[in-house]
Amino acid sequence: MSDKLIIFDTTLRDGEQSPGASMTRDEKLRIARQLERLKVDVIEAGFAASSNGDFEAVKAIADVIKDSTVCSLARANDRDISRAAEALRGANRARIHTFIATSALHMEKKLRMTPEQVLEQARLSVRFARNLCADIEFSPEDGYRSDVDFLCRVLEAVIDEGATTLNIPDTVGYAIPELYGNFIRTLRERIPNSDKAIWSVHCHNDLGMAVANSLAGVKIGGARQVECTINGLGERAGNCSLEEVVMAVKTRRDYFNLDLGIDTSQIVPASRMVAQTTGFVVQPNKAVVGANAFAHASGIHQDGVLKARDTYEIMRAEDVGWSANKIVLGKLSGRNAFKQRLQDLGVELESESELNAAFVKFKDLADRKSEIFDEDIIALVGDESVSAEVEHYRLLSLSQHSETGERPGARVTFAAGQIEHRAVAQGNGPVDATLKAIESKLETGAELLLYSVNAITSGSTESQGEVTVRLQHGGRVVNGVGADPDIVVASAKAYLSALNKLHSKAERVAAQG
């Protein structure tokens, strides 16, 4: 017999506690609608008492979300709890989540309260909240580092006051899976009225174990709610990631034997929305939602996946919202993947020896070019030279001017194939002016998703600057990298390198007239 695992999403509350991830009311509302499409059971919409803006965000979400329960966090005091109740008034299903720290460290140093005072405040707050809302979650903050006897007294008391969910946070990500699982089990076994509440886990990722700890809390401890965030966003190193925990439980149903209400095909759209809204880009090798999570670049894997995809895939890309898995052709690819791509492109070669000859040319090109486009392959089998096209856009010279009180300007000369462009523009800064100058000639309309600068040598001011830009155009996202001691020059190189990747054969032909 299986039972249900409740997915409590806290992207809009703990996720927003990531430095730099603050969201407006409308952004939160948009994400909440996506979380509802994802069918999460509970959406923690914010901390209503923290600001008027967050109060309005929680209220707006409570007013429109119908299927998921909408929750607000509140400290264990009447003011915070009343504010949460007020914001949640319009909700179809509302939950107040109140918390107070129970570890000796937090009680003494932060709250400056005795354990008996904390126990009393927890009890009174849950009683107060329960009079305003039927669904009450209580969290002993820093619960995992709390004295177990004291924690049992607090939890028993709040259950008696009507708490319906008990959430045991590993607030600072200190737990180890087996120990955390046993900790939850001990609490459940020792508290006489423990079965009156649903047990929940809330793990932080300071040691990279948030997902593992949460799953141990479920498997060993018997928790039936997991608190998590899209892309693992959250305070410091983040929270347990929703996509990982959900796909672990779904993929290993043989082990967990739990039902989920989640529509997993909405995972990738949710991940993209959160990344775009917060500007926290998902690393390519991130499980489930990273760009490479279902991409195969090496010949032996590609061959296996083409013969039977489960040789190297434990989940289907389509099941989490990708359109398909990917075979990325490059220098590590083999003959079978190359042959399959030719077939997909409708290219028919007459003989095995023709295929072999094309494959040799392909490998040679792949050694010189990191990404091989379909147009490159078509050119290659058509015996066209593609090597000259590898660097279609090239920076020839650059000068820029910036002076206090004046609008910076840049003069850029660059080649697009055989054509030399001279472009001049002004911008908010010298980099902005440079990129605007290039765009003034090319008018690609590519959207700049990311711009970052790193020092790649000693870290002193004499270092080489390495600039990365990420562009999006026509459904493709590409990175360009450029290095130079002058970061404006590095920026121009990075931008042109990204444009080279976006540049398709059709555009090349058009540009060459």
Ligand SMILES: CC(=O)SCCNC(=O)CCNC(=O)[C@H](O)C(C)(C)COP(=O)(O)OP(=O)(O)OC[C@H]1O[C@@H](n2cnc3c(N)ncnc32)[C@H](O)[C@@H]1OP(=O)(O)O
């Ligand atoms: C582990 C977690 O993630 S907990 C959630 C963390 N999230 C946030 O803090 C985001 C929202 N927070 C805020 O906007 C503000 O901190 C507010 C509005 C809640 C409080 O602001 P302020 O009144 O200015 O207090 P400030 O933040 O400086 O200090 C926190 C106060 O709350 C007390 N406090 C902390 N936790 C609790 C609690 N669970 N229950 C009751 N009181 C608490 C602290 O002891 C401190 O009290 P003091 O002012 O008497 O020393």
Ligand SMILES: CC(C)C(=O)C(=O)O
């Ligand atoms: C408020 C609680 C659940 C929390 O976020 C934590 O302890 O990390």
